[in-house]
Each structure stands twice: as structure tokens, then as C-alpha cells.
Amino acid sequence: xxxxxxxLHTDKYxxxxxxxxxxxxxxxxxxxxxxxxxxxxxGNGYAVFAGLERIVQYIEGLxxxxxxxxxxxxxxxxxxxxxxAELREFRFTGDLWCAAEGTLVFPNEPLMRVEARVFEAQxxxxxxxxxxxxxxxxxxxxxxIKQVAPDEGLLEFGTRRAQEAxxxxxxxxxxxxxxxxxxxxxxxxxxxxxxxxxxxAHAWVQAHDTEEEAFRKYAEALPDQVTLLVDTYDxxxxxxxxxxxxxxxxxxxxxRMQAIRLDSGDLAYLSKKAREMLDEAGLTYxxxxxxxxxxxxxxxxxxxxxxxxxxxxxGTHLITADDQPALGGVYKLVAREKDGAYVPVIKISGNPDxxxxxxxxxxxxxxxxxxxxxxADYIALRGEEDIRNHDSIKLxxxxxxxxxxxxxxxxxxxxxxxxxxxxxxxxxxxxxxxIRSYHKKQLAMFWPEYLRKxxxxxxxxxxxxxxxxxxxxxxxxxxxxx
Ligand SMILES: Nc1ncnc2c1ncn2[C@@H]1O[C@H](COP(=O)(O)OP(=O)(O)OP(=O)(O)O)[C@@H](O)[C@H]1O
Ligand SMILES: O=P(O)(O)OC[C@H]1O[C@H](OP(=O)(O)OP(=O)(O)O)[C@H](O)[C@@H]1O
Ligand SMILES: O=C(O)c1cccnc1
Numbered sequence: 001x002x003x004x005x006x007x008l009h010t011d012k013y014x015x016x017x018x019x020x021x022x023x024x025x026x027x028x029x030x031x032x033x034x035x036x037x038x039x040x041x042x043g044n045g046y047a048v049f050a051g052l053e054r055i056v057q058y059i060e061g062l063x064x065x066x067x068x069x070x071x072x073x074x075x076x077x078x079x080x081x082x083x084x085a086e087l088r089e090f091r092f093t094g095d096l097w098c099a100a101e102g103t104l105v106f107p108n109e110p111l112m113r114v115e116a117r118v119f120e121a122q123x124x125x126x127x128x129x130x131x132x133x134x135x136x137x138x139x140x141x142x143x144x145i146k147q148v149a150p151d152e153g154l155l156e157f158g159t160r161r162a163q164e165a166x167x168x169x170x171x172x173x174x175x176x177x178x179x180x181x182x183x184x185x186x187x188x189x190x191x192x193x194x195x196x197x198x199x200x201a202h203a204w205v206q207a208h209d210t211e212e213e214a215f216r217k218y219a220e221a222l223p224d225q226v227t228l229l230v231d232t233y234d235x236x237x238x239x240x241x242x243x244x245x246x247x248x249x250x251x252x253x254x255x256r257m258q259a260i261r262l263d264s265g266d267l268a269y270l271s272k273k274a275r276e277m278l279d280e281a282g283l284t285y286x287x288x289x290x291x292x293x294x295x296x297x298x299x300x301x302x303x304x305x306x307x308x309x310x311x312x313x314x315g316t317h318l319i320t321a322d323d324q325p326a327l328g329g330v331y332k333l334v335a336r337e338k339d340g341a342y343v344p345v346i347k348i349s350g351n352p353d354x355x356x357x358x359x360x361x362x363x364x365x366x367x368x369x370x371x372x373x374x375x376a377d378y379i380a381l382r383g384e385e386d387i388r389n390h391d392s393i394k395l396x397x398x399x400x401x402x403x404x405x406x407x408x409x410x411x412x413x414x415x416x417x418x419x420x421x422x423x424x425x426x427x428x429x430x431x432x433x434x435i436r437s438y439h440k441k442q443l444a445m446f447w448p449e450y451l452r453k454x455x456x457x458x459x460x461x462x463x464x465x466x467x468x469x470x471x472x473x474x475x476x477x478x479x480x481x482x
Pocket of ligand 3: 157158184197198199200261291313315
């Protein structure tokens with residue numbers, strides 16, 4: 001079995017729709033789908049787009065091999081042999097436009113746009129959403145943690161609690177993009193070239209007669225990277241004193257112990273006491289690492305209590321995004337080919353938030369040239385007059401007219417970049433380090449009011465007048481038809 005082939009990493013209904021299109025002869029008609037989410041996770045003011053590298057790998061690897069074809073034959077006896085033969089020839093020949101990883105993104109703006117034969121565009125929905133939703137969620141969670149601990153070390157420790165192996169490595173990458181410094185997962189390090197770090201577990205201490213012996217032997221083995229876990233028996237009475245003793249042994253060899261790690265108890269109290277003890281012993285250079293079910297709220301609290309912690313190890317709450325374990329990104333048809341031309345399509349819902357924005361769209365980030373700060377995102381229909389050539393732009397909020405705003409001297413930066421054109425990859429593949437520094441620059445483009453953890457300001461995402469009018473026209477058309 002080829003476990004690497006992700007072509008059937010899709011919902012069966014996609015293949016059913018592909019089949020029905022094929023039977024009806026409409027499978028080669030072009031369709032445009034857009035991917036976006038409707039609500040920000042964790043009550044955050046922004047999300048950090050991630051998942052594109054995985055999407056590119058997936059699209060490049062799309063191929064129905066003999067195993068896949070044989071399996072489909074067993075799943076649905078109505079699938080015609082000629083359809084299965086067509087699948088054997090399948091490859092992605094369309095266009096994919098996508099936001100860059102690390103970009104700050106907001107609800108209801110297109111982050112991915114697939115323009116392809118409906119046969120192809122339909123197949124990829126499930127996987128694209130799977131990758132975008134998970135990685136964007138974890139990058140956003142990690143970014144929240146980074147916001148509250150901007151000057152400390154951040155280690156990703158989540159693999160043992162991750163929802164299986166893929167989530168662990170891609171989650172580690174997402175955390176790195178958002179500003180974490182290293183992961184404990186070596187495979188993530190090897191795959192993506194991100195830094196790895198590791199201390200030791202309680203098992204190392206338990207495997208010796210005394211804590212002092214355990215620490216000494218560890219220091220003998222890895223003298224240049226000694227971080228000792230001090231909470232196995234009694235943190236302040238035995239763990240920290242034994243660690244101090246080991247640090248002194250290392251000093252005699254001209255070496256410096258790196259840190260101690262606290263993994264239970266009152267982390268504020270213990271870190272302050274441990275700091276005092278280390279300082280009194282002249283070990284001001286020994287850092288304190290803390291772990292144990294941390295997240296952005298506990299870290300904020302610990303800092304408010306004056307905890308003396310230099311590095312945070314964060315696992316479960318980050319990698320599982322446990323306060324909101326899914327991002328609800330969707331993939332909606334916005335235009336389809338009819339008689340050789342595109343017609344816009346809409347999805348209407350009793351829930352106004354779920355009514356889709358019809359038509360093929362572009363997204364621009366409107367950046368004020370005076371301040372260098374982002375003022376709003378602006379969604380226009382493809383083919384509208386290019387707003388990059390205008391002197392001023394009127395941001396229009398049809399539902400709240402008093403919020404209208406005119407911006408002068410702005411730069412309009414397109415958010416969607418070409419990734420595949422006619423099936424060929426056309427994008428650079430930035431490294432995680434490049435994405436990480438791009439993300440940092442993205443953050444600098446936003447006022448802190450949008451970035452705060454609790455009750456952030458709502459960043460403006462507006463439709464152009466033409467995009468709004470098209471939406472109203474289609475709503476009227478469908479409601480008039482009833
Ligand atoms: N001073 C503090 N203020 C707020 N939260 C804290 C403080 N110290 C520790 N915490 C958090 O409280 C929780 C304590 O969890 P828990 O009761 O499982 O830990 P424990 O009993 O200390 O250790 P163990 O992992 O051995 O069970 C953790 O999420 C930890 O990060
Ligand atoms: O708490 P997290 O944020 O998930 O960070 C990772 C945790 O994994 C390890 O211990 P493990 O949880 O396996 O055992 P423990 O709870 O007994 O320390 C480590 O000591 C951390 O506590
Ligand atoms: O290196 C560590 O301290 C570590 C790694 C994974 C999970 N918890 C801790």
C-alpha cells in the first residue's frame with residue numbers, strides 16, 4: 001500500500017460529483033472555487049495563514065494509481081470503467097492562487113482560489129481545507145502565545161498529544177512560522193529544517209538511585225547542553241540543590257549549565273524561589289524553563305505573578321488547539337463556465353453569515369503609506385478597475401453606512417499570489433525561516449489594537465461596491481424566483 005499517495009484523501013461525495021459531471025459531459029467545464037473562513041478562532045483579532053507548502057506537495061503528487069483505481073472499483077459498482085480510465089489520466093491542470101504562509105488573514109476574504117476544470121476543482125476541496133484549516137489554526141494559536149511571551153524562548157512540545165503524526169510535524173512547523181523557536185520533534189526538524197531542542201524526562205531521574213547521581217551522569221554525557229528537570233521528588237528541597245551542585249561540577253570543567261526545568265506545582269512561586277537559589281549560588285546565567293499544560297492565558301497569569309521564567313515549553317494546548325479544535329474554513333463555488341463564459345453563483349442561507357460572496361474576486365490589503373499600517377482589506381471582483389492606480393479609495397460598508405471611510409495615499413497589496421498556473425508550479429517555495437520573518441513583518445503592519453489577546457478591535461474587510469451589488473442582485477434573483 002502506498003501510504004504517501006493522498007489522491008483519495010478526499011470525501012466520497014467529491015468523486016460522486018466528478019462522476020456525475022463526467023456522465024453528464026460537464027466535467028471539463030471550468031469552475032472557480034474560493035476558500036475562506038467565517039469566524040476567527042480563540043476570539044483572536046487575526047489568523048495566521050498556513051498550509052500552503054503541504055497544499056503544493058499534495059497537488060504535485062495527485063495521481064490515481066492502480067491501487068486507487070482498484071479500490072474505487074470496489075467502492076461503487078456504478079462507476080463506469082471509462083470513468084476510471086479517465087481518472088488514470090488525471091492531473092491538476094488548473095490555476096491555484098493563495099495567500100502566502102505567515103500572512104495575517106481575516107474572515108470572509110478569499111485565501112485560496114482554484115480555477116480549473118470542475119472535475120479537478122471538486123476533487124481537491126477536502127484536502128485543501130484539511131491542510132489550511134489545521135495549520136492556520138495552530139499557527140494562530142502559536143501566534144497568540146508569542147504575543148504574550150515576545151521576549152522569552154518558546155519550545156513546541158506537543159507531539160505526544162497531537163492528533164497523530166501528521167498533525168505533530170505540520171503543527172510544529174506552523175508553530176515555528178508563528179514565532180516559536182524550536183520543536184522537540186526531530187522528524188519535523190529533519191523535514192523542514194527547523195531547530196530542535198530537548199531536555200530530559202522524569203524517567204532519567206527515576207532510573208538512578210539519587211537525583212544528584214542522575215544529574216551528574218546526564219551532565220557527563222551531554223556537558224554542553226545540560227537542562228535538568230528538577231521536580232521529580234521535591235523541587236526546592238532536593239531538585240534545585242542537586243542541580244546547583246551539578247552546575248558547580250560543570251563550572252570546574254569550564255562549562256556552563258544551561259537551565260533547570262520546572263514541570264509541576266506552583267510555577268510562579270517555584271520559579272521565583274529557584275531563581276533566588278540559583279542567584280545566591282552565583283549561577284545567574286542558568287535559565288529557568290517551565291512546562292505543564294501551559295497556554296497563552298496561564299503564561300499571561302504567571303508573568304503577572306512575577307514568575308521568573310526564561311523559556312516556555314508548550315505542548316498539549318498548542319498542538320490540539322484545545323479551546324477551539326477546528327477552524328471552520330469552507331470552499332465555495334463562486335463562478336462556473338456556461339456557454340463558454342463565467343457566470344457568478346451564490347449560496348443563500350437563512351443565516352446571513354453563510355451567504356457566499358459571488359463572483360471571482362481579488363483581495364487587496366490597503367496600507368496607509370504615511371503610517372505603514374494596514375487600514376482594511378478590500379475585496380473586488382476580478383476585472384474591476386485596478387484600485388492600485390487610484391489616488392484615494394472609499395471603503396464602503398453597506399450595512400453600517402456611518403462606517404464609510406476614505407483612504408488617501410495608500411498602497412494596495414494583492415493577497416492572493418499565483419501558485420499553479422495551468423497546472424505548473426510558478427511560486428517560490430519559501431523556507432520556514434523566510435516565512436517566519438515574513439510573518440514578523442506582517443505583524444508590524446498592524447496596530448496593536450488588532451493584535452491583543454482579549455477583545456481585539458475588529459479589522460475591516462470590505463467588499464467593493466460592484467462585488468456588493470452583484471451579491472444583492474443574485475440574492476434578489478433567487479428570492480424572486482421562489
Ligand atoms: N502560579 C500559577 N498560576 C496559575 N496557574 C498555574 C500556576 N502554577 C501552575 N499553574 C498551572 O496550573 C496547572 C496545574 O496542573 P496540575 O494540577 O496538573 O499540575 P501539578 O499537580 O502541579 O503537576 P502534575 O503535572 O505533576 O500533575 C497547570 O496548567 C499549570 O501550568
Ligand atoms: O504539558 P504540555 O504542554 O503538554 O507539555 C509537554 C509535557 O509533556 C511532558 O510530560 P508528560 O505530560 O508526558 O507527563 P507529566 O504530565 O507527568 O509531566 C513534559 O514534561 C510536559 O509536561
Ligand atoms: O524536551 C523536553 O523537555 C520535552 C519534550 C517533549 C515533551 N515534554 C518535554
